Amino acid sequence: MKPMLNVNAVSVRYPERAVIESLSFSLAPGQIGCLLGHSGCGKTTMLRAIAGFEVLDGGEIRIDGDVVAAAGQGLPPEARRIGMVFQDYALFPHLSVAGNVGFGLRHLPASACAERIDELLALVGLRRERERYPHELSGGQQQRVALARALAPKPRLMLLDEPFSNLDAELRERLGHEVRDILKAAGTTAILVTHDQHEAFAVADVVGVMVDGRIRQWASPYALYHQPVDRYVANFIGEGVLLPGVVNGQMQIEFELGVFEGAVPTHCEADGCRVDVLVRPDDVQHDDASPFKATVLARAFRGAEFLYTLALPSGQKILSLVPSHHNHSVGEAIGIRLELEHAIAFVRE
Incomplete structure (x- = not known):
């Protein structure tokens, strides 16, 4: 099966240091991956490189077989068909829930747009809140609106950048399971960035433990816990x-x-x-x-x-x-x- 995302020997360097060094991993269609590590390990830089906000110094990134980035060049973010969910959700305060979800669908006929909004609101369990505004929602509901909005244009790949960091610990774990269920129901390939292993284990099928711009182990949560490849992973996980x-x-x-x-x-x-x-x-x-x-x-x-x-x-x-x-x-x-x-x-x- 052709990978939906293939990161091959990617390097990203700033003038003072290398942030990502010859990093490789891949995700099959519908698979959810996670880059897990402490602040400064390079995980967010890798996510930004996939999104098109960082220029590669080496390697290449393919999405659904298409080269979207190579050394010194790449498609602009809007041409990559990627959905993104950020830490702060970035919802439009003047738009209702339905308006936020449909923001990226304005190119569609009105009937198709309304149908897609209804489909997404049902998927994330917010049909009753469709006319409410972001300030009237809980943090968990806002997060689901942001996810629905990102899913609405049917992206090839979903990127989630520390999406639960503003929520309390109990809500983070519960929403992690909800987000996983939503992504699986939509059949969406996704990659999550987090420093929280409980979050990573709740959401991802496969996790990469990162340190100093490299992946020390890319494996299932079960394998990371029971079969760590080195002391660093053994101490970091569990x-x-x-x-x-x-x-x-x-x-x-x-x-x-x-x-x-x-x-x-x-x-x-x-x-x-x-x-x-x-x-x-x-x-x-x-x-x-x-x-x-x-x-x-x-x-x-x-x-x-x-x-x-x-x-x-x-x-x-x-x-x-x-x-x-x-x-x-x-x-x-x-x-x-x-x-x-x-x-x-x-x-x-």
């Missing part, structure tokens, strides 16, 4: 700790919590090779019957769960996420066992 261990003669990894078959790092196949093993909070189960004890150092109540910080006999600290009916006090020794289905280890630095 929570967890790295515990010291060694590779034994049977190509197993031995560390304080047991002996495990696992992904022995490349170039670390000799007996006694020192490694660090990634242990996630959901790998550490509370088990009163277990002879292996750890001491509760701290706990954070999360409603359905507690996140415990535990001290192992060696003094190493681990995290454990357990149902909240397992209510233990700081200083208490509790039984734990490890359910490590995805043993990931890195060569000790």
Whole structure:
């Protein structure tokens, strides 16, 4: 299947530094991707390059097979058939919801325009609000109007630049799922830029973790969490700790919590090779019957769960996420066992 978006070895440089360096990824038709990283990693610059607001110093960008940008040249933004949703939504305050959604459809006959507006308002669940104005809407409703307006001209690609950053955490996650459902229902290929991994995981099929203008790993949210390619991704995604261990003669990894078959790092196949093993909070189960004890150092109540910080006999600290009916006090020794289905280890630095 031909990619809808193909970014091939793209570089963008400013006089003082390289912002994007030989970056590549692609999206299949209808797929939702995300560029995830801290401020300054280059993710917004990459989005602007796809949109046509940045000139490439190298590589090329194709949309639906058409070259829209190459080194030193590119189609203007309005010729790329791209929809965009920004942080501030940029709605027209003097236009109603219907007027905003139909703003990019004025070239159509009135009947076709009205039909498309009705279709989009139904898709985003705002038919009752069609005559209201932006200041009369909640932040979440404004965001859906902005999405409907961007979808109205049937763009080949949708770009979303930190679209939930002005909303509170609970609303961000809920709207992330809503936006994903809307984009999937429309069959629209999209790419999201965010620094929030919960947002990325709620919306995207595939996520690229960016640092210093490069993608460290381009994979599904599940793979990023359970199969990080390096320490940076392991530390950036989710929570967890790295515990010291060694590779034994049977190509197993031995560390304080047991002996495990696992992904022995490349170039670390000799007996006694020192490694660090990634242990996630959901790998550490509370088990009163277990002879292996750890001491509760701290706990954070999360409603359905507690996140415990535990001290192992060696003094190493681990995290454990357990149902909240397992209510233990700081200083208490509790039984734990490890359910490590995805043993990931890195060569000790």
